[in-house]
Amino acid sequence: MASSLSAECTPLKTTYDACFNSWFEGYLEPAVATSAAHRSEYSKRKAEEYQQKCGKIWEEYKACVQKAIKDNGLETVLQQARDEHPLASPAAGQQSPSSK
Amino acid sequence: MKFFSQSFLYDDNWSIVSLAYFLRYPNPYASHVISCDVISREQTETGTLRTTRLILKRGNMPRWFPKQFVSRAESWLVEESEVDPFGKVVHCKTRNLDNLKVMRVEELVEFRQGQEDKTIQHTEVRITSGFGWGLTKRIENYGITRFKANLQRSREGVHLILDLLRQSRLQPM
Numbered sequence: 001m002a003s004s005l006s007a008e009c010t011p012l013k014t015t016y017d018a019c020f021n022s023w024f025e026g027y028l029e030p031a032v033a034t035s036a037a038h039r040s041e042y043s044k045r046k047a048e049e050y051q052q053k054c055g056k057i058w059e060e061y062k063a064c065v066q067k068a069i070k071d072n073g074l075e076t077v078l079q080q081a082r083d084e085h086p087l088a089s090p091a092a093g094q095q096s097p098s099s100k
Numbered sequence: 101m102k103f104f105s106q107s108f109l110y111d112d113n114w115s116i117v118s119l120a121y122f123l124r125y126p127n128p129y130a131s132h133v134i135s136c137d138v139i140s141r142e143q144t145e146t147g148t149l150r151t152t153r154l155i156l157k158r159g160n161m162p163r164w165f166p167k168q169f170v171s172r173a174e175s176w177l178v179e180e181s182e183v184d185p186f187g188k189v190v191h192c193k194t195r196n197l198d199n200l201k202v203m204r205v206e207e208l209v210e211f212r213q214g215q216e217d218k219t220i221q222h223t224e225v226r227i228t229s230g231f232g233w234g235l236t237k238r239i240e241n242y243g244i245t246r247f248k249a250n251l252q253r254s255r256e257g258v259h260l261i262l263d264l265l266r267q268s269r270l271q272p273m
Binding site: 002003004005009013016017020021024025027028029031032034036039040042043046047050058061062065066068069074077078081082 | 114115118119122123125126130133134135136137138139141143146147149152154156176178180183185186188195197198
């Protein structure tokens, strides 16, 4: 895992990334295999599991990074970029050329 | 504006390729990545996972470029991704946040499940320079050339992570 933008947040980032990666690996493959009828139940269960396992460290890491973003004067430019061009929703994403 | 797109096929299935793509930093092919932070992450109502990351990369301006116009040698990027495990698709969009007048780079990457358990990566990039001074075309061409070279390296990075994932899965825990 690469460093955080602030050295102060790197230990939190490392712990959070490890937690997320482990959750993510256990989320992807079973999700792919889950039948349509059980998807929403599966998503809900996985969201709860994520919250339970990584929720606390995520809040700590997020607070640290948000402070570092402010300290680096990146807040405005970041907010502008995200407001201007949010990532298309999955439905809109279907319009990308490769899927035509 | 310059546009470039390329498709590529991985021999591995969608879930492992998507995982490798998310875990790709750090790797020896991405030594230009200085920092990478998750700044937001949410599971949507449809069960997809949206992530926004803030990335700092070492910049690589050409030697002929007038130095006084670039505020710093590094460049901030924002990467927004959405993983849909049910539709087996990852969308990922990356843009630079600074030096926008010199060069605006917008990259779209998509991973989709292909036939025979293979995974298709489709990449598109739009490079726009508003620099002027007769350098606009030259800057855009330079950007595309570098992008093509970096795409190759980034793919090698993902392959390396894929190898590591496969090895760790073969070993008994």
